[in-house]
Amino acid sequence: MTHLTDQELEVARLIIDAVYLEDLKVEEIDPEAPLFGTGWGLDSIDALEIALAISRKYGFQLRSDDVEIVHIFASLRALTEHIQKNRTD
Template sequence: MSDLQLEIKTLIIDALGLEDMAAEDIAADLTLFGEGLGLDSVDALELGLAIQKRFGIKIDAEAKDTRKHFANVASLAAFVSSQQTA
């Protein structure tokens, strides 16, 4: 697990108030929304905001790839690093 993935897992837990959950409970390939972790549309907005604040990047909610980037922790980490180096 990369440091960035761990940071994103902790961010998800803190920003979304996931009581009783630890970073190791969220596998990097666990689906975040709907199935898997079971997050909903309000969580999507909240997580988007938290990611933008923490990593200083812009997320276009309308872009068609955004949904793919938010699929799981691994895809989010890949997205964040690509934006930071961009």
Template sequence: MSDILKQEIKQLIIDSLDLEDITADDIIDDEPLFIEGLGLDSIDALELGLAIKKRYEVKIEANSEQTKQSFSSVNALAEFIQQNKAQ
């Protein structure tokens, strides 16, 4: 997985969710994004999903189990984007 892609995802999380007190270095690649870990919620998931869809042109199924797993961490998001990115 590309470290550049992971950094982009971290910055996208910060920018799209207006996380002012956090830097990309504060987000750990395999740390959970929701509840524990970064502490995001369902509204954050919607906003982040829209930002990822727009930036990387990937299709995201709203209520699928695969999507839930793909949004579990930066590593999982990077893998999802690499697999589904428009060519």
């Protein structure tokens, strides 16, 4: 399993906090596993909670009309990359 970078670890903690996955251990996280459906098994309510948490912490909004939105939510790694590119905090 690939190791998490510090940035991925920070985003993983944000997700865990936002969607109440407290019993998930960060060392068990695969950064390339899909966030929705199989993998993390998140749903659209979770996506909203994550988007709200990202806007609070990193100072930018995820947009539903972003053509990349499916890719952004594809994995922890993709989401972390997107945050690093767009953060304004």
